[in-house]
Amino acid sequence: xxxxxxxxxxxxxxxxxxxxxxxxxxxxxxxxxxxxxxxxxxxxxxxxxxxxxxxxxxxxxxxxxxxxxxxxxxxxxxxxxxxxxxxxxxxxxxxxxxxxxxxxxxxxxxxxxxxxxxxxxxxxxxxxxxxxxxxxxxxxxxxxxxxxxxxxxxxxxxxxxxxxxxxxxxxxxxxxxxxxxxxxxxxxxxxxxxxxxxxxxxxxxxxxxxxxxxxxxxxxxxxxxxxxxxxxxxxxxxxxxxxxxxxxxxxxxxxxxxxxxxxxxxxxxxxxxxxxxxxxxxxxxx
Amino acid sequence: xxxxxxxxxxxxxxxxxxxxxxxxxxxxxxxxxxxxxxxxxxxxxxxxxxxxxxxxxxxxxxxxxxxxxxxxxxxxxxxxxxxxxxxxxxxxxxxxxxxxxxxxxxxxxxxxxxxxxxxxxxxxxxxxxxxxxxxxxxxxxxxxxxxxxxxxxxxxxxxxxxxxxxxxxxxxxxxxxxxxxxxxxxxxxxxxxxxxxxxxxxxxxxxxxxxxxxxxxxxxxxxxxxxxxxxxxxxxxxxxxxxxxxxxxxxxxxxxxxxxxxxxxxxxxxxxx
Amino acid sequence: xxxxxxxxxxxxxxxxxxxxxxxxxxxxxxxxxxxxxxxxxxxxxxxxxxxxxxxxxxxxxxxxxxxxxxxxxxxxxxxxxxxxxxxxxxxxxxxxxxxxxxxxxxxxxxxxxxxxxxxxxxxxxxxxxxxxxxxxxxxxxxxxxxxxxxxxxxxxxxxxxxxxxxxxxxxxxxxxxxxxxxxxxxxxxxxxxxxxxxxxxxxxxxxxxxxxxxxxxxxxxxxxxxxxxxxxxxxxxxxxxxxxxxxxxxxxxxxxxxxxxxxxxxxxxxxxxxxxxxxxxxxxxxxxxxxxxxxxxxxxxxxxxxxxxxxxxxxxxxxxxxxxxxxxxxxxxxxxxxxxxxxxxxxxxxxxxxxxxxxxxxxxxxxxxxxxxxxxxxxxxxxxxxxxxxxxxxxxxxxxxxxxxx
Numbered sequence: 001x002x003x004x005x006x007x008x009x010x011x012x013x014x015x016x017x018x019x020x021x022x023x024x025x026x027x028x029x030x031x032x033x034x035x036x037x038x039x040x041x042x043x044x045x046x047x048x049x050x051x052x053x054x055x056x057x058x059x060x061x062x063x064x065x066x067x068x069x070x071x072x073x074x075x076x077x078x079x080x081x082x083x084x085x086x087x088x089x090x091x092x093x094x095x096x097x098x099x100x101x102x103x104x105x106x107x108x109x110x111x112x113x114x115x116x117x118x119x120x121x122x123x124x125x126x127x128x129x130x131x132x133x134x135x136x137x138x139x140x141x142x143x144x145x146x147x148x149x150x151x152x153x154x155x156x157x158x159x160x161x162x163x164x165x166x167x168x169x170x171x172x173x174x175x176x177x178x179x180x181x182x183x184x185x186x187x188x189x190x191x192x193x194x195x196x197x198x199x200x201x202x203x204x205x206x207x208x209x210x211x212x213x214x215x216x217x218x219x220x221x222x223x224x225x226x227x228x229x230x231x232x233x234x235x236x237x238x239x240x241x242x243x244x245x246x247x248x249x250x251x252x253x254x255x256x257x258x259x260x261x262x263x264x265x266x267x268x269x270x271x272x273x274x275x276x277x278x279x280x281x282x283x284x285x286x
Numbered sequence: 287x288x289x290x291x292x293x294x295x296x297x298x299x300x301x302x303x304x305x306x307x308x309x310x311x312x313x314x315x316x317x318x319x320x321x322x323x324x325x326x327x328x329x330x331x332x333x334x335x336x337x338x339x340x341x342x343x344x345x346x347x348x349x350x351x352x353x354x355x356x357x358x359x360x361x362x363x364x365x366x367x368x369x370x371x372x373x374x375x376x377x378x379x380x381x382x383x384x385x386x387x388x389x390x391x392x393x394x395x396x397x398x399x400x401x402x403x404x405x406x407x408x409x410x411x412x413x414x415x416x417x418x419x420x421x422x423x424x425x426x427x428x429x430x431x432x433x434x435x436x437x438x439x440x441x442x443x444x445x446x447x448x449x450x451x452x453x454x455x456x457x458x459x460x461x462x463x464x465x466x467x468x469x470x471x472x473x474x475x476x477x478x479x480x481x482x483x484x485x486x487x488x489x490x491x492x493x494x495x496x497x498x499x500x501x502x503x504x505x506x507x508x509x510x511x512x513x514x515x516x517x518x519x520x521x522x523x524x525x526x527x528x529x530x531x532x533x534x535x536x537x538x539x540x541x542x543x544x545x546x547x548x549x550x551x552x553x554x555x556x557x558x559x
Numbered sequence: 560x561x562x563x564x565x566x567x568x569x570x571x572x573x574x575x576x577x578x579x580x581x582x583x584x585x586x587x588x589x590x591x592x593x594x595x596x597x598x599x600x601x602x603x604x605x606x607x608x609x610x611x612x613x614x615x616x617x618x619x620x621x622x623x624x625x626x627x628x629x630x631x632x633x634x635x636x637x638x639x640x641x642x643x644x645x646x647x648x649x650x651x652x653x654x655x656x657x658x659x660x661x662x663x664x665x666x667x668x669x670x671x672x673x674x675x676x677x678x679x680x681x682x683x684x685x686x687x688x689x690x691x692x693x694x695x696x697x698x699x700x701x702x703x704x705x706x707x708x709x710x711x712x713x714x715x716x717x718x719x720x721x722x723x724x725x726x727x728x729x730x731x732x733x734x735x736x737x738x739x740x741x742x743x744x745x746x747x748x749x750x751x752x753x754x755x756x757x758x759x760x761x762x763x764x765x766x767x768x769x770x771x772x773x774x775x776x777x778x779x780x781x782x783x784x785x786x787x788x789x790x791x792x793x794x795x796x797x798x799x800x801x802x803x804x805x806x807x808x809x810x811x812x813x814x815x816x817x818x819x820x821x822x823x824x825x826x827x828x829x830x831x832x833x834x835x836x837x838x839x840x841x842x843x844x845x846x847x848x849x850x851x852x853x854x855x856x857x858x859x860x861x862x863x864x865x866x867x868x869x870x871x872x873x874x875x876x877x878x879x880x881x882x883x884x885x886x887x888x889x890x891x892x893x894x895x896x897x898x899x900x901x902x903x904x905x906x907x908x909x910x911x912x913x914x915x916x917x918x919x920x921x922x923x924x925x926x927x928x929x930x931x932x933x934x935x936x937x938x939x940x941x942x943x944x945x946x947x948x949x950x951x952x953x954x955x956x957x958x959x960x961x962x963x964x965x
Contacts, residue, residue: 131488136488191667193714194689204703238472251473256450
């Protein structure tokens with residue numbers, strides 16, 4: 001073994017990385033009050049309503065509430081449609097993020113703004129817009145119905161579409177940010193090795209931004225899971241077909257708040273379990 | 287000082303550790319300001335009405351109550367009627383949760399009961415109108431719907447209100463009474479949602495209130511059906527216990543129940559009680 | 560020091576990599592390890608390292624012929640490069656001179672504004688980077704962090720159409736050649752700087768480029784590793800049968816690795832030639848500083864060179880017309896008082912502007928009649944009582960100066 005074969009013989013970018021703050025020195029060096037107080041306030045603000053929900057949960061009737069078939073039906077549909085919406089968002093949203101981050105075209109700034117529009121649009125309006133576009137009488141939906149006999153409103157596919165509509169911007173923004181932070185020279189390196197732009201994307205860029213895609217997918221999934229307005233407007237509310245958990249919770253709230261709390265609790269528990277699981281797996285490994 | 291104001295103050299005191307204190311002061315002074323104005327008018331004993339009346343009313347009352355509110359303000363200069371329209375259930379939940387309201391007009395006795403059960407009403411609620419169901423269909427009736435039974439035709443997309451909201455409960459009652467089993471494509475969260483689906487031609491028919499069909503103008507047509515008589519909704523109105531402007535509020539309720547008020551309401555499609 | 564190291568796994572004939580004897584391996588495997596005699600013929604580079612005389616143009620149908628013009632706001636690169644197969648050309652220049660831009664233009668990563676680029680007679684200026692027979696070793700290597708060393712090297716052959724197994728076998732052979740057979744499965748972050756550099760070189764070579772580009776190949780390494788890697792890199796470049804162009808701002812790297820230096824400043828070539836020639840006859844202050852010479856420009860009249868502003872320098876060469884005069888700092892002798900016995904030629908009254916240690920010696924920067932750098936021992940510096948602002952007399956023997964036409 002030559003001396004340079006010893007790891008650590010060089011101080012290139014590949015070795016000698018500063019070790020991340022394991023020493024904990026950052027924690028000991030007093031936290032400034034102007035950051036600490038609002039931070040704690042924010043935490044309390046975010047957790048208090050959840051705590052209240054737990055405190056007011058009718059624990060005695062909870063088993064009865066949770067054994068009803070309708071709850072599981074809604075939960076199953078929610079998980080299924082949120083996952084499908086996330087898949088749609090990833091398949092279509094990652095390429096869009098790439099276009100926004102890596103290509104130049106006129107009006108790109110405008111396109112980026114338009115992409116984020118569903119974030120600010122009230123979801124109910126989004127649902128109406130989807131009806132106007134994809135409904136039985138909509139701009140595109142008219143032809144879908146006439147040519148293929150496909151109508152999307154009041155179907156589970158409609159739920160997926162409504163959820164993807166509100167969730168995809170989260171993914172696109174997250175992935176675009178990751179792409180912008182990723183070193184584009186890796187793509188150049190791939191090009192000099194004979195990779196076309198698509199091959200470079202598939203074999204180099206995509207693996208490099210995988211953590212960002214995962215984070216974006218988790219955000220999109222969470223948003224889709226909680227989606228209410230666009231779903232009920234575009235897909236309606238029918239148990240087993242289009243009634244997701246948030247719809248069930250809202251309608252239960254009308255005359256049986258206890259049931260609503262129980263349903264919310266189930267949704268919370270499931271999402272915490274899934275998000276915590278994903279976080280451990282993907283988001284902390286980088 | 288009303289309970290809600292006290293509660294508000296308490297919450298604000300909790301939150302007001304920092305800059306929020308300024309806002310808290312502002313909020314308190316505003317509420318005590320309006321309190322003072324109503325207090326002085328009460329103390330003076332003058333027959334002249336003044337101040338603001340806050341009315342929580344079912345969404346179906348929007349057009350007619352807005353008209354009555356304008357009429358009231360014209361008759362009693364110096365008064366102001368402010369409305370909060372919404373689903374009766376949500377409104378009831380807001381009232382029991384401490385929302386500052388003087389009058390509550392609900393779309394069903396059941397939702398009114400949510401308020402009276404918590405002893406939030408100052409007196410017994412009185413039924414002031416009734417509402418009957420109708421089938422809303424596309425203009426020109428392309429699917430030839432003439433009765434409730436026709437909604438069972440295959441291929442017809444029907445939306446109902448969810449059973450948890452008054453129009454859904456009423457529709458279910460009518461369907462049960464006539465022994466029809468109907469599978470809609472959707473149970474909507476409120477009557478406007480059901481109507482919108484027909485207005486946008488996504489659904490072919492919806493079972494909604496007469497007043498809603500009327501309010502939708504020529505975007506939908508209404509088909510009356512005899513079974514609707516079995517499911518007529520009473521609309522109760524009540525003065526609330528925590529009313530800050532009880533005298534003016536009472537006067538507004540009187541206007542709603544007067545012949546003059548009834549004329550406006552029946553014009554919108556409501557039935558006399 | 561610049562010779563191949565006599566020991567180590569790289570210089571002994573490596574055992575054939577596992578799988579190298581499998582069928583179909585030979586035609587597409589890496590070139591056979593250099594056995595000194597094995598590379599004779601057209602592609603081989605003379606082992607002596609003596610390149611063609613600078614300025615000779617290679618045959619128009621082989622090697623590199625490039626005129627690179629890249630316009631940027633407030634910057635224009637305009638350089639002409641030619642090289643024959645087997646040549647190693649170093650682009651040397653200060654930061655911002657346009658070296659990396661030239662490299663990127665050769666690779667196709669930066670489009671040419673004007674000019675042309677021919678490699679072995681094929682015009683490439685409109686060819687996208689992935690279709691150019693060009694391999695690049697990037698400054699910080701840019702090894703794909705999610706792939707093992709083996710898959711990094713196999714990436715190129717895969718993209719150029721090799722099957723998965725074939726590409727991996729080829730990559731394994733390349734790693735073996737680089738002495739990295741034991742690190743095939745390692746991720747880049749677990750490689751030392753020197754190992755990463757060799758993986759990057761293997762990755763670039765695995766596509767069998769006709770033009771190999773190296774961007775500051777040693778800049779990311781520390782001084783000790785650099786010595787080792789430089790020697791190895793020199794050997795690998797010597798084996799490489801096509802054109803290699805490397806970019807560096809380090810004159811030592813350039814002189815050790817390249818047969819020919821092209822010095823670029825402000826986007827233009829200011830001097831090119833064999834390393835020894837450039838080291839002896841610098842033509843700009845930048846190069847003079849790099850090679851450690853005092854350089855002056857003037858007009859010669861027999862043995863006297865009159866500097867443009869300033870005094871005259873007596874030289875041994877007999878020239879006339881515009882010339883450069885150069886002498887090393889070590890040729891300068893300093894005196895506290897005017898030396899009485901010395902002749903008045905090449906004697907200047909100066910003042911110490913600054914002092915810095917330079918190895919085991921002291922380098923004094925002087926201003927005054929003539930601005931120059933002088934080297935002296937620590938003892939001498941102490942005896943002279945040198946300190947910034949101190950007046951000194953400086954002399955240089957005519958025999959230690961070197962004058963050449965400008």
